Amino acid sequence: MEIQAYMAEARRVTDARLKELLPAETAYPEVIHQAMAYSVFAGGKRFRPMLCLAACEAVCGSWQPALDAACAMECIHTYSLIHDDLPGMDDDDYRRGKLTNHKVFGEGMAILAGDALLTYAFEILANLADETNSRQVVRIIQEVSRASGTAGMVGGQVVDILSEQTKPTAELLQYIHNHKTGALIVASTRMGAILGGADEVQLEALTQYARNLGLAFQITDDILDVVGDARKIGKPVGSDEKNEKATFPALFGLEQSRTMAADAVQAAVDALAPFGAAGATLAQLARYLLSRES
């Protein structure tokens, strides 16, 4: 209950700041700004911003220093979804129950909207710099660029595409998830921690937390795709199976997948030990993952 109120508040502040940071939809050339806003405000869970804010708060008692970085991570996440949905990639018509970007704005504009959101994320981060914190800003730009490139998210997408032609192994599945979704989840958490002024022990603890959380997140996503309600998750149930994608239930069965998700959440919570009471929100966020329905 409490954690749901926290999550709603995190979503509210993230959305409000994103509206301030993104170019106005009335700014020339309007259509690209409309295309960007369409997907950024298409009902995302703001899971990565939430982690960024909560990690910062666990370290320094306030999420404020991490707010713009949280928004930048959502821009990167959104760009990856827009490009993932393109006809040349997954060719999806719907996402979260709404038409995908290219179905509304056309393929060319969707490619450019993704490009612009990725570019804009770095502008938001660079604009964080003031007289005293440039080294910190450079460090988070390093974090996010590594996590988003071929050693991170893009690498995971590449292997995901390649794996469609072969029977996936557990090793391959782990690689895809650690990179395609895990890297950005870990980076969001680490960036929040860095902006909160984390020392190395805190940063390492939050990295372990985020790695396990990312794993739990992906397993529950795969489970929801098998057993979930199509209306709630906004895409046809079983769509991954139809495309013969590597999923946890396909490889390990539903029951073992549930156990793996629960174990990963416990490992995430255990990693928070150095924070004591200050880690409570992050622990609740992790536990909430297991119970979510969309």
Place this chain on the structure above:
Amino acid sequence: MEIQAYMAEARRVTDARLKELLPAETAYPEVIHQAMAYSVFAGGKRFRPMLCLAACEAVCGSWQPALDAACAMECIHTYSLIHDDLPGMDDDDYRRGKLTNHKVFGEGMAILAGDALLTYAFEILANLADETNSRQVVRIIQEVSRASGTAGMVGGQVVDILSEQTKPTAELLQYIHNHKTGALIVASTRMGAILGGADEVQLEALTQYARNLGLAFQITDDILDVVGDARKIGKPVGSDEKNEKATFPALFGLEQSRTMAADAVQAAVDALAPFGAAGATLAQLARYLLSRES
């Protein structure tokens, strides 16, 4: 003659450094690194890196401080070409006489190769930071993100796409070029200057130089498209006309376009006055533009 030797040398050091900076083609997942390298080493003129290096040299006497930034700009330029050629954008099969990225690696991989090159450009820039120069690094990241987003290159591409349905005006043509190609040319020059330690007067002079150079570059590009030799420029002559794109010769005629290009080069050279003899290479680069055949 002298300037051609300088240009060849700038190309050589840029290519050598790009080979060092980019992930090895043997690094997993190999195909994305091969796709990135394919387009980065597809015979580009390295015009933006050259400007970055020469601007730095005009300011501090050495191009060395600007070398990695020059490579980052070429990564961004290459990403924009890969995405521009996609079926959802210009749908080109050839570029510089070679098959376009998506014709060789497939559409999904081409989208990701572009995404990765854009991301990697920011990683290269962030990695420039050491104990003392973080503020400078943040500043060049601001430069390049602004020049590449909807207020710059992407904005120009958007208006270029939109203008295909209407009769282009001179105003629209200027907007497209100032943003689509001009912004990155100006940013490359400014970044080289900043990394060379330029003061505000030098930076403003080089900005004026680059704006005029970018204009001359685009006009000569348009002229070459009309009168050039297909073999030399590597795409079918008249291809812009076929697509009914806004071009300088279409709007102003060939003769006036040539005058405009010469005037812009002269304005670029005039802007270099504060540099005296140290501006000689940049002046020769500008003059060379007028005589180029590809």
